[in-house]
Amino acid sequence: MSNQAVEIKILGRTLKVNCPTGQEDALIAAAEDFDNRLKELSERTKVSNPEQLLMFTGLNICSELHNERREKNNYADDLSNKISQLTENLDKALQNQPKR
DSSP: OOEEEEEEEETTEEEEEEEETTOHHHHHHHHHHHHHHHHHHHHHHOOOOHHHHHHHHHHHHHHHHHHHHHHHHHHHHHHHHHHHHHHHHHHHHHHTSOOO
16 A cells, blocks of 8 residues: 655644555544644643643543543443343243244
């Protein structure tokens, strides 16, 4: 798979980033989301130091990611438990069927 150079803009700086072909739109959307988060955090906290903004925004994104993973794992565990209960109920129901 080849890479494509894509220009993105973060905190007013234009950067060229290599990206797998076909993923350019996703990279641009991610960069726009990241830039918006940085601007919102700067406005909300009045922090203007780019390094601090990058660090705090990165930490916020990691926190969101961990929460999403935890929720996904909880959902998967719940679903697995429900499937086990259904399987158990079906097994019991089949055992109670009269034999032909």
